[in-house]
Amino acid sequence: MKKTVIYSIVLLFMACAGKQTATPTETAKTVIESFYQGDKDTLKKYTTDESYANFMSIQDLYSESGNSNFKVLKETSDGKTAWVKFTTSYTDEPETFKLIMDNGHWKVTERDKGEKAPY
Numbered sequence: 001m002k003k004t005v006i007y008s009i010v011l012l013f014m015a016c017a018g019k020q021t022a023t024p025t026e027t028a029k030t031v032i033e034s035f036y037q038g039d040k041d042t043l044k045k046y047t048t049d050e051s052y053a054n055f056m057s058i059q060d061l062y063s064e065s066g067n068s069n070f071k072v073l074k075e076t077s078d079g080k081t082a083w084v085k086f087t088t089s090y091t092d093e094p095e096t097f098k099l100i101m102d103n104g105h106w107k108v109t110e111r112d113k114g115e116k117a118p119y
Contacts, residue, residue, distance in 0.1 A: 022046075022077065024082035026105040028097045029070045031055075036062060036090055048109040062090075074119050082106060083117050 022030065027046050034042035035055055044052050069089040076083050082099040096117045099106045111117075 008077075021105055024077055024084050025072050025075055026087075027099060028069050028072075028086060028108065029068070030086040031097065031108045032070060032088055032090070032095075033068050035059060036068065046105075046107055048100070048107050050110050051108050054110065075085045076118055083119070085117065085119060091097075 005074050016040075030042060031046050033039075034046070038059065040056070040059075043055055047055060067089065069087075072084060073087060073094055074083070074085040080101050083096060084099065085094055085096045087094050096119075097108045098111050098115075098117070100109045101107075
């Protein structure tokens with residue numbers, strides 16, 4: 001009986017340890033790659049409803065394959081909001097995503113009207 005309880009506790013800890021929240025950078029990379037590869041389910045999971053709708057409105061204009069060569073230029077976070085500036089092989093200019101913490105997960109969201117990135 002003791003062994004069963006110990007094994008159960010160990011399995012519980014292992015299951016919890018496997019569910020770590022992606023960082024803002026990992027989330028931004030996932031969004032970029034899912035957008036260009038047409039993976040709508042993943043894109044929806046890592047964006048707010050408004051951002052997802054905006055991505056869907058332009059997705060037909062873009063389709064890329066291959067390595068994104070995602071490189072972070074700058075990242076900042078206060079725990080609730082994060083900003084990630086990055087480059088990819090898909091665009092000529094750096095891009096910046098605003099992310100918010102939503103139910104324990106980072107999601108790409110739209111900037112508020114007139115809001116500027118911190119860099």
